[in-house]
Amino acid sequence: MSDRVTALKDVFERRGLWRKTSVSNTLPWLRGMRRRWTRSSRVADLGGTMADDFEKIRRRLRLAVVGMALGMFLAVLSQTVVATAMPAIIVELGGFGRYAWVATAYLVAATVTMPIAGRIADIYGCKRVLLAGIGLFTVASIPAGMSQTLNELVAYRALQGIGGGVVMIGSLVGMAQLFPPQRRARYQALVAMVYALASVLGPALGGFITDGVGWSWVFLMNVPLGAIVLAVVVRTLPNLQAGTDVSRPDYIGMVLLVLAVMPLMFALSSGGVLFDWLSWQIVVCLAFGAVMTAVLITMEMRTESPILTVDIYRIRGVPVSLAASVLTGFGFYAALLFVPLLLFSASGMSASAAGSHLTPMLLGMVVGAVVMGRRLSRGKGTHRRLALTSTGLAIVGLFLMSTVSEGASILATDGTIVLVGLGLGGMLATFGSAVQGAVPPNMLGAATSSLSFYRSVGGMLGVTAAGAVLTNRLRERLSDAVSFDASSPGTSAALPPNWLGNVQLDPRSVSDDQTEIVAELARSGLDPPVAEALAEAFPSALTGAIGEVFLVTAAVVVLAFGLSLFLRSQNEEETG
Structure with missing residues (x-):
C-alpha cells in the first residue's frame, strides 16, 4: 500500500469509517468527499492527490x-x-x-x-x-x-x-x-x-x-x-x-450435515434416473438422511457455534425468502431443461437450434435481474412489490409455455420464453437481496450459503418432479391414443407394463420419418399396429406432456407469489 493510501486509511480510521470487518460504510463517505474535493479550488494542492487515491x-x-x-x-x-x-x-x-x-x-x-x-x-x-x-x-x-x-x-x-x-x-x-x-x-x-x-x-x-x-x-x-x-x-x-x-467451527455439525444431506441429495438426483424410486438404494438413502437430519437439528440447537445458524430462521422475512428460493430453483431448472425439449417436439428443431432458443430466456433473466436490482438499490420499490411483479411475470410466461402446440409461431414462443426469463431473473435478485438485507453482518455467510443451498435443492426437486410428470403424462396420453384400436383385429389396446421405460427413443426424432420410431417401438415388445399408432401420436403426446410440465411449474411459482405477500422491506419493518 502506498504512503498516500496509508495516510488516507489513517484519516478514515480517525473518523471511525474504516473497519476490518467491512468497507461498506467507507464507500458512501468516500464518494461525498471526492465530489467536494473535485469541486474545491484546492484540488490542485491536495484534492487531486486524494481523488487519485x-x-x-x-x-x-x-x-x-x-x-x-x-x-x-x-x-x-x-x-x-x-x-x-x-x-x-x-x-x-x-x-x-x-x-x-x-x-x-x-x-x-x-x-x-x-x-x-x-x-x-x-x-x-x-x-x-x-x-x-x-x-x-x-x-x-x-x-x-x-x-x-x-x-x-x-x-x-x-x-x-x-x-x-x-x-x-x-x-x-x-x-x-x-x-x-x-x-x-x-x-x-x-x-x-x-x-x-x-x-x-x-x-x-x-x-x-x-x-x-x-x-x-x-x-x-x-x-x-x-x-x-x-x-x-x-x-x-x-x-x-x-x-x-x-x-471454533462446529466440526461435529459438519460431519452430521454431510451425513444428512449427502444421501438425500443423492436420492433426489438419482431417483428415477439411476435407480427406481422404490428401489432399496433410494429408500435406504431417504431413511438414513431423514434420521441424520433429525440428529443434526437436535445437536445444532444445543451447540454454542452451530454450523447451521438457527438464528437466521428467527429473523423476519428470511424463512419466507429461503422458501421462495426453493421454488425459484424449481422453476429455473425445470424451464432450463424442458424449453429445448418443447422446441424439439413442437417445431422439429435440431438440438443446436433448440438450444439457441435458451438465449432469449438468458437475456430476459439478465434484464429482469438488473431492473429489479437497480430499483431496489435506488429505493424505488419494496421487496414485496418487486417479488410479486417478478413471480407474476414468471407465472404468466410459464402458463403461456404450457399452451404451445405443434406448429406454434417461433417468434411468439421466443416472446414467451423472454417473459419467463424476466420473471425468474427478478425472483433471483429480489429474494437474494431480501435475505442478505435482513441479516446482521456476522451472519452473512450463513444466510448466503443457505440461499444457494435451498436454491440447489429446489433445482433438484424441479428436475425430479418435472421428469416424473413428463413420464407419467406421456404414458397416459399414448395409452389413450391407441385405446380406440381395441376393436381392430390384431391390435391390443392394453400396453405392456413399463413399456415406455424399455423404449430407447431419442425425443429429437419425433418429428422425423416415423419408420425409425415404429421399429424402435416394435423392438420394445409392442404389436406392429400398436407401434404404428403410437408413432403417429408420439409428437403431439410429447408436446402435450411437456405443456403439462410447464403448467405444474407455473403452479409451483404461484406458491412463491403467495409467499411474496409476506415480504416486507427494511423501511416497512422499521416503521411497522
Whole structure:
C-alpha cells in the first residue's frame, strides 16, 4: 500500500469509517468527499492527490468484484458444461450405466459444501475461504481432465464440486461484505446474470470444446482461468472478516450435515434416473438422511457455534425468502431443461437450434435481474412489490409455455420464453437481496450459503418432479391414443407394463420419418399396429406432456407469489 493510501486509511480510521470487518460504510463517505474535493479550488494542492487515491480504491474494488464474478461463473459453468461432453466421455471411458454420475457427483458435493463454507466464512473471513475454494477447484480440474476411467472422473468431479461450492459461497459473501445493504441488490442482479449466463452457455460451450479439442479440455480449461481468478482475488480483495464471531467451527455439525444431506441429495438426483424410486438404494438413502437430519437439528440447537445458524430462521422475512428460493430453483431448472425439449417436439428443431432458443430466456433473466436490482438499490420499490411483479411475470410466461402446440409461431414462443426469463431473473435478485438485507453482518455467510443451498435443492426437486410428470403424462396420453384400436383385429389396446421405460427413443426424432420410431417401438415388445399408432401420436403426446410440465411449474411459482405477500422491506419493518 502506498504512503498516500496509508495516510488516507489513517484519516478514515480517525473518523471511525474504516473497519476490518467491512468497507461498506467507507464507500458512501468516500464518494461525498471526492465530489467536494473535485469541486474545491484546492484540488490542485491536495484534492487531486486524494481523488487519485479514491480512484485507486474504487478500481481495486471493481477488480475484486470482477474476480469473484468470474470465479462464480466457472463454478456454475462446471455444473452444466459436461452435459454435451458426456457422449464422448462414455465412448472413450465406458460406463454407460453411470452416465449421470459425472454431473451428480459435482452437484451433490457442491450443495453439501455450501452451508459449511458459509459458516467458515463468517469465522475466518471470505477471502481465505474463497482462495481455498479456487485452489481446490483449479487443482482438481487437472486429474479430472486426465482421467482414464469413469470412476476416476466421478471421484475428481466430487473434489471439483467441493471447490466449486466454496467458490460460489465465497464470492457471494465477498460481494455482500464489500457493499452496504442498499447497494447489494445491484450486485444480486450481477449474481443472477452470471448464474443464468453460465447455466445457459454451459451445454453449448461443452459441445464446442468437445468437438474442437476433445472432452478433456472441458475440465482443463479451468486451470488457466482459475489461475487468473486466483491472482485477481489475491491482489484486489480486502481481507474482510465478520469480526464479531471468533468461535471454533462446529466440526461435529459438519460431519452430521454431510451425513444428512449427502444421501438425500443423492436420492433426489438419482431417483428415477439411476435407480427406481422404490428401489432399496433410494429408500435406504431417504431413511438414513431423514434420521441424520433429525440428529443434526437436535445437536445444532444445543451447540454454542452451530454450523447451521438457527438464528437466521428467527429473523423476519428470511424463512419466507429461503422458501421462495426453493421454488425459484424449481422453476429455473425445470424451464432450463424442458424449453429445448418443447422446441424439439413442437417445431422439429435440431438440438443446436433448440438450444439457441435458451438465449432469449438468458437475456430476459439478465434484464429482469438488473431492473429489479437497480430499483431496489435506488429505493424505488419494496421487496414485496418487486417479488410479486417478478413471480407474476414468471407465472404468466410459464402458463403461456404450457399452451404451445405443434406448429406454434417461433417468434411468439421466443416472446414467451423472454417473459419467463424476466420473471425468474427478478425472483433471483429480489429474494437474494431480501435475505442478505435482513441479516446482521456476522451472519452473512450463513444466510448466503443457505440461499444457494435451498436454491440447489429446489433445482433438484424441479428436475425430479418435472421428469416424473413428463413420464407419467406421456404414458397416459399414448395409452389413450391407441385405446380406440381395441376393436381392430390384431391390435391390443392394453400396453405392456413399463413399456415406455424399455423404449430407447431419442425425443429429437419425433418429428422425423416415423419408420425409425415404429421399429424402435416394435423392438420394445409392442404389436406392429400398436407401434404404428403410437408413432403417429408420439409428437403431439410429447408436446402435450411437456405443456403439462410447464403448467405444474407455473403452479409451483404461484406458491412463491403467495409467499411474496409476506415480504416486507427494511423501511416497512422499521416503521411497522
